[in-house]
Amino acid sequence: MKKVILTGKEKSELLVEGIVTVILLLMLNFAVVMMIRQMIAGNPSLESAIWGVKNGVVLGNAYHLWSWQNLFIAVMGIGDAIVVYWRLIRRYHQMQMRHVIAELHYIAEGHLEHRISFEVNTDLQKVIASINALVDSTVRSMEEERQIEKSKDELITNVSHDIRTPLTSIIGYLGLIEDKQYRSEEELLKYTHTAYLKAKQMKVLVEDLFEYTKVRQTTTPLNVVSFNMAAMLEQLAASFELEAGKKGMEVSVSTTPDVIMMEADTEKLGRVFNNLIVNALKYGDGGKHIFLDATKVGSEVVVKVSNDGPPIPNDALNQLFDRFYRVEESRSQETGGTGLGLAIAQSIVTLHGGYIYAESSADLTSFVIHLPLKIGQTLTQRGTEK
Known part of the structure; x- marks a missing residue:
């Protein structure tokens, strides 16, 4: 199994996706801050409540390490990082799916010996396993179908050969009788007897063939x-x-x-x-x-x-x-x-x-x-x- 290797174009798409997402998030953050500032503009008590430092750890005489304002900025930063990661992962999974579909099209073109060998960490792996199993099953079915057709051809060939041999003898001896090419009644009886034996041989073959085709069927009833x-x-x-x-x-x-x-x-x-x-x-x-x-x-x-x-x-x-x-x-x-x-x-x-x-x-x-x-x-x- 191998991991999906992205092309140069796909890597560029991921980079552009990340940059565009960051820009959009910065614009959204700026808009949110501006809305908050407009809400608290002209209301010093509200501004003090939101942005003022009520509790915190003081570094030196001026900088507060922990404050509501710093917490707000941190939350926004973490949220932005999660959104960027989610967008990139989502696009990466889409690219993985694109590669799997390309492999599937390759198999559908007749390359039934090929299997999808990608290793992914999503439910797509189950899809890949199902596709490979389906192709294996299809190949087995096709091979069984070929064997059945080959078996039928062999059956027809063998039956034709086994029937033709005695039939040729029957026609030959009856032809001699038809053309009166015999010298005595004893020779005539010899020809008819040989034709009779060959006819019995054909009858045995036909009966065996009928019995064989009948018992080969799994639905053949049994008188138990x-x-x-x-x-x-x-x-x-x-x-x-x-x-x-x-x-x-x-x-x-x-x-x-x-x-x-x-x-x-x-x-x-x-x-x-x-x-x-x-x-x-x-x-x-x-x-x-x-x-x-x-x-x-x-x-x-x-x-x-x-x-x-x-x-x-x-x-x-x-x-x-x-x-x-x-x-x-x-x-x-x-x-x-x-x-x-x-x-x-x-x-x-x-x-x-x-x-x-x-x-x-x-x-x-x-x-x-x-x-x-x-x-x-x-x-x-x-x-x-x-």
């Missing part, structure tokens, strides 16, 4: 019910038992305590766990186990979906929940992933007032979910914050 998390995980394990067996994997469930009653939207939470288990089956190559663990900790439940497949690189862990992010592009295309599953899972968990993160080591890759046991209070707080 009371349920047993332990029972839900057991049902999930049973539903994936056959598919896991085909891949040589086993799904096991562990809960502490045995019954964990909580509140949530079971349909949306089911989507979260389905996505995580499907990912474990797709990318847990070489692994033998998928572990579903739930533990009640205070007022929340911590659920881990783990597998003993290949670890995820550390530099990829923080990007896993970015939409359309794939650790290995070729492998995801091969397995038909859209890159939206984990982003959807994160949005659903956030809707419930919880959070999710991933951790990976040579032994286990785990997705850890923290959820409140009572979601009603969390949703009320979220609505109040809005």
Whole structure:
């Protein structure tokens, strides 16, 4: 912070202001004295009462150090000094305000990185602090707006790319069929089957995209019910038992305590766990186990979906929940992933007032979910914050 530095012109203005004020005060003092003299002219008793020395300290034989006349002159002198000081301070504050306004105009011209760094000893300092805070808030809002626009552009680009790839294949194979460029019925069935698979891939992408945009909205309603998390995980394990067996994997469930009653939207939470288990089956190559663990900790439940497949690189862990992010592009295309599953899972968990993160080591890759046991209070707080 720095003090306002006056220009040469402003210093001259202050000097002229002081001189003019002194001259005006001297003229006023002279006028007051003349009025008093006229009032007491021809009245010796009144003059004696006003100007005479009734009490005082005498220096020598003639000069009275303290008298009504000396007191009157002193009071007038002090009053004049106060008026001059007040006038100069007032003008100085006006000049400070002028400098602040000039800085504000500079910022308004587009120099949003600039801040007013003046230090003043008046309420103007609060105004300066408010202006700087307002500019900071504006810059943050503009940056957030830019990020939103960038995010929208990236979303459109990624969706266009992911839709165009299967769509191109569909059009290509249907074009071959349309032009009768097949040699046998077996080849025709091959073309139609490939087009069918690509169409299903597009359908999955569109459904995931719809789900993602829906759960990203904070106003998305939740159908909250009371349920047993332990029972839900057991049902999930049973539903994936056959598919896991085909891949040589086993799904096991562990809960502490045995019954964990909580509140949530079971349909949306089911989507979260389905996505995580499907990912474990797709990318847990070489692994033998998928572990579903739930533990009640205070007022929340911590659920881990783990597998003993290949670890995820550390530099990829923080990007896993970015939409359309794939650790290995070729492998995801091969397995038909859209890159939206984990982003959807994160949005659903956030809707419930919880959070999710991933951790990976040579032994286990785990997705850890923290959820409140009572979601009603969390949703009320979220609505109040809005």
